[in-house]
Amino acid sequence: xxxxxxxxxxVPVFEEAPVELRCNYSxxxxxxxxxxxxxxxxxxxxxxxxxxxxxxxxxxxxxxxxFNKSQTSFHLRKPSVHISDTAEYFCAVSYSGGGAxxxxxxxxxxxxxxx
Amino acid sequence: xxxxxxxxxxxxxxxxxKKSLKCEQHLGHxxxxxxxxxxxxxLELMFVYNFKEQTENNxxxxxFSPECPNSSHLFLHLHTLQPEDSALYLCASSxxxxxxxxxYFGPGTRLTVL
Numbered sequence: 001x002x003x004x005x006x007x008x009x010x011v012p013v014f015e016e017a018p019v020e021l022r023c024n025y026s027x028x029x030x031x032x033x034x035x036x037x038x039x040x041x042x043x044x045x046x047x048x049x050x051x052x053x054x055x056x057x058x059x060x061x062x063x064x065x066x067f068n069k070s071q072t073s074f075h076l077r078k079p080s081v082h083i084s085d086t087a088e089y090f091c092a093v094s095y096s097g098g099g100a101x102x103x104x105x106x107x108x109x110x111x112x113x114x115x
Numbered sequence: 116x117x118x119x120x121x122x123x124x125x126x127x128x129x130x131x132x133k134k135s136l137k138c139e140q141h142l143g144h145x146x147x148x149x150x151x152x153x154x155x156x157x158l159e160l161m162f163v164y165n166f167k168e169q170t171e172n173n174x175x176x177x178x179f180s181p182e183c184p185n186s187s188h189l190f191l192h193l194h195t196l197q198p199e200d201s202a203l204y205l206c207a208s209s210x211x212x213x214x215x216x217x218x219y220f221g222p223g224t225r226l227t228v229l
Contacts, residue, residue: 043220
């Protein structure tokens with residue numbers, strides 16, 4: 001079974017500082033990786049995804065993530081955060097041939113931006 | 116309306132009540148999903164529909180009953196729920212049921228079972 005680990009349940013960061021949210025997955029097959037963001041009282045919104053090709057993926061709102069197959073990681077980064085980035089961030093994985101199994105999500109990381 | 120909408124946004128019900136959650140997608144997608152989001156736990160996939168046909172039921176108790184009358188609408192019928200069923204229920208849709216298809220989520224229904 002697939003699993004996704006987001007080690008940090010909460011990450012406090014000062015405004016305009018860089019941030020990295022960690023995500024590791026377990027899989028022995030080809031995977032596709034996603035980061036979603038959930039703002040308060042809203043559903044999940046796709047930030048970015050890795051399907052194939054370049055391991056550095058750029059998404060919306062200045063976020064990017066790097067796929068590292070050897071370390072089975074897909075960490076999310078932003079060079080300078082803003083108050084509006086305060087939200088819950090979810091890493092998710094699907095795998096080749098998974099089809100109806102859908103996405104497996106991590107528990108989420110709450111990003112708290114401090115002024 | 117655009118994207119994925121869900122009604123109601125909030126629902127409080129007793130354990131003997133019967134209620135339904137509604138989801139509608141305006142994206143022309145063919146696959147729809149129900150997820151349960153509980154505090155401090157990963158999102159749990161409950162049901163998957165593809166072209167109105169149920170393709171996945173992740174061992175969900177029978178007190179949750181899904182219905183998909185067409186590719187745009189998805190319902191979750193609730194009866195004799197338990198307090199531990201209190202959670203945010205999210206609906207999502209995707210173009211197809213492929214591994215690489217992006218899922219688009221609705222805002223969720225916050226359910227409280229008394």
